[in-house]
Amino acid sequence: MSEQETGxxxxxxxxxxxxxxxxxxQSLSLREIARRAGVSHGAPRRYFPTHLDLLSxxxxxxxxxxxxxxxxxxxDGRAGPRDQLMALGRAYLEFALGNRGMFExxxxxxxxxxxxxxxxxxxLPLFEVLVDLVARARPAADAEARVVAGALWANLHGVAQxxxxxxxxxAVATDDVEPLLRATLEAHLGPTRGPEEG
Amino acid sequence: MSEQETGxxxxxxxxxxxxxxxxxxQSLSLREIARRAGVSHGAPRRYFPTHLDLLSxxxxxxxxxxxxxxxxxxxDGRAGPRDQLMALGRAYLEFALGNRGMFExxxxxxxxxxxxxxxxxxxLPLFEVLVDLVARARPAADAEARVVAGALWANLHGVAQxxxxxxxxxAVATDDVEPLLRATLEAHLGPTRGPEEG
DNA sequence: CAAAGAGCGTAGACACTGTCTACTCGGCTT
DNA sequence: AAGCCGAGTAGACAGTGTCTACGCTCTTTG
Numbered sequence: 001m002s003e004q005e006t007g008x009x010x011x012x013x014x015x016x017x018x019x020x021x022x023x024x025x026q027s028l029s030l031r032e033i034a035r036r037a038g039v040s041h042g043a044p045r046r047y048f049p050t051h052l053d054l055l056s057x058x059x060x061x062x063x064x065x066x067x068x069x070x071x072x073x074x075x076d077g078r079a080g081p082r083d084q085l086m087a088l089g090r091a092y093l094e095f096a097l098g099n100r101g102m103f104e105x106x107x108x109x110x111x112x113x114x115x116x117x118x119x120x121x122x123x124l125p126l127f128e129v130l131v132d133l134v135a136r137a138r139p140a141a142d143a144e145a146r147v148v149a150g151a152l153w154a155n156l157h158g159v160a161q162x163x164x165x166x167x168x169x170x171a172v173a174t175d176d177v178e179p180l181l182r183a184t185l186e187a188h189l190g191p192t193r194g195p196e197e198g
Numbered sequence: 199m200s201e202q203e204t205g206x207x208x209x210x211x212x213x214x215x216x217x218x219x220x221x222x223x224q225s226l227s228l229r230e231i232a233r234r235a236g237v238s239h240g241a242p243r244r245y246f247p248t249h250l251d252l253l254s255x256x257x258x259x260x261x262x263x264x265x266x267x268x269x270x271x272x273x274d275g276r277a278g279p280r281d282q283l284m285a286l287g288r289a290y291l292e293f294a295l296g297n298r299g300m301f302e303x304x305x306x307x308x309x310x311x312x313x314x315x316x317x318x319x320x321x322l323p324l325f326e327v328l329v330d331l332v333a334r335a336r337p338a339a340d341a342e343a344r345v346v347a348g349a350l351w352a353n354l355h356g357v358a359q360x361x362x363x364x365x366x367x368x369a370v371a372t373d374d375v376e377p378l379l380r381a382t383l384e385a386h387l388g389p390t391r392g393p394e395e396g
Numbered sequence: 397c398a399a400a401g402a403g404c405g406t407a408g409a410c411a412c413t414g415t416c417t418a419c420t421c422g423g424c425t426t
Numbered sequence: 427a428a429g430c431c432g433a434g435t436a437g438a439c440a441g442t443g444t445c446t447a448c449g450c451t452c453t454t455t456g
Contacts, residue, residue: 008404026308030443040406041443051443109302110224112363119365127369144381150360150370151353151381158356159349165310167317171325172348183342183349187385206433228414238435239414249414 009047011037016058020101028055028105055105056116062102063122066095070126074133081137082189088130089156089181096160097177103160127153137189152188159184207245209235214256218299226253226303253303254314260300261320264293268324272331279335280387286328287354287379294358295375301358325351335387350386357382 015037020028030051031041048054073091074084096103111117130153135145159180162168169175186192213235218226228249229239246252271289272282294301309315328351333343357378360366367373384390 029441031441042407042445043405045444046404104307107359109298109363112365119368123365124369144377146370147372147377147381148385150366151357151378151385153369154356154360154366154378154382155349155353155385156356157360158352158354161305161359162348162352162355165307167310167321168348168352170317171322171351172344174345179342179345180349180352183345183386184352187346187349187353188381227412229412240416240436241434243415244433 008037008039008043012044012047012054013057013061016054017061017102020058020105021099024101025104028058030054052111052114053116055108056111056114059102059106059108059111060117060122062099062106063117063119065099065102066092066106067122067126069095071129074129081133082185082192085130085133085137085152085189086181086185088133089185092156093160093163093177093181097164100164103164107157107161134189148188152184155184155188206235206237206241210242210245210252211255211259214252215259215300218256218303219297222299223302226256228252250309250312251314253306254309254312257300257304257306257309258315258320260297260304261315261317263297263300264290264304265320265324267293269327272327279331280383280390283328283331283335283350283387284379284383286331287383290354291358291361291375291379295362298362301362305355305359332387346386350382353382353386 012033016028016033019033019036030044033054034041034044037043044054048057070088070091073087075087077084079087105111112119127149131145131149134149134152138145138148159168159177163177163180168180172180210231214226214231217231217234228242231252232239232242235241242252246255268286268289271285273285275282277285303309310317325347329343329347332347332350336343336346357366357375361375361378366378370378
């Protein structure tokens with residue numbers, strides 16, 4: 001919306017996002033993206049030196065979308081930090097389970113290891129939000145807020161991954177993520193003693 | 199040890215394990231494995247109908263090794279369930295961080311989705327150990343032991359993943375996993391009130 | 397106004413991949 | 427001794443990512 005950018009560069013990214021959403025990650029070959037964009041297989045090279053660079057650009061779009069959904073779920077803070085964290089966790093899980101191909105692409109190790117993704121710009125601010133919410137939801141342990149936030153993030157991420165490919169369903173013997181989400185939040189924030197109960 | 203199995207089938211698996219350990223997952227092409235095993239590229243087909251089947255066999259080896267290390271770390275139970283869980287978590291993390299290529303291979307979604315891995319036979323017993331330890335470490339909430347164990351597993355797995363490619367180091371701003379491991383255990387088992395208290 | 401140039405995309409080659417099929421070769425059974 | 431069958435070879439095929447040489451079109455410039 002902000003930038004029309006009708007150029008080929010953005011079109012390749014858009015095609016990639018659509019492709020990974022509808023067909024999954026294995027269909028994100030350089031030549032297939034070029035084909036769907038209606039250009040020859042050599043064209044992307046002008047904008048992305050390598051296939052991995054194009055994939056990284058697509059993944060960045062995913063991180064942007066995730067950040068947006070999480071930010072919207074967190075809201076303005078009128079709900080209180082605990083409910084905000086619950087909404088954050090739910091948004092994270094819903095994104096991961098609703099955009100499985102994109103989520104898989106985003107956390108490919110070979111993309112993350114090179115700093116092509118620029119996580120410092122996209123994801124770190126998101127993590128700071130998490131740290132802040134944790135610090136406000138657990139005012140007691142202030143110094144450890146970063147560690148708790150890190151563990152909580154890892155927990156959400158692990159649930160998203162393991163649930164995504166069915167391992168957790170098999171192990172816990174259920175088909176509802178909600179109990180796992182609740183258990184995760186309660187583990188890191190302490191048991192609920194707010195107005196909500198049951 | 200139990201089976202010599204000097205046949206080509208087991209040799210291919212062995213070569214694959216060595217290869218993924220030393221060179222990483224991207225070097226696990228069918229032809230490269232065959233090359234290192236000293237046979238033609240068509241030979242593996244006699245034992246593994248497809249490349250994915252060979253990869254799955256290699257990954258199974260990984261799951262076996264992980265199960266063995268975890269079982270050894272858990273020990274015979276003289277240490278008490280809480281220390282056992284700590285040892286389990288540490289073993290899981292050490293395996294993931296020490297065998298990164300193998301760990302990545304083991305949790306590839308396209309391997310997990312097909313039931314080629316036979317996780318019901320290899321990993322589910324391991325999870326039952328976890329459930330049992332959780333139930334004994336938290337005798338209060340007995341019915342939720344499965345859910346807590348699932349959340350704890352997800353937490354360990356998430357820490358392993360995110361730490362493995364450096365995201366957590368960046369976020370939490372540390373270079374030691376130990377605090378994250380401690381936070382994970384304490385979150386799901388409650389604060390330590392044992393003899394140790396540093 | 398014509399010519400030079402730069403930006404952008406095309407097209408083919410190369411090495412590599414996974415899969416399929418036809419073939420060969422050695423040891424066993426009958 | 428003859429036939430057969432397991433086991434591995436070798437080549438073909440479509441597809442991939444990268445590289446290079448080549449056009450086309452539009453703009454700038456002499």
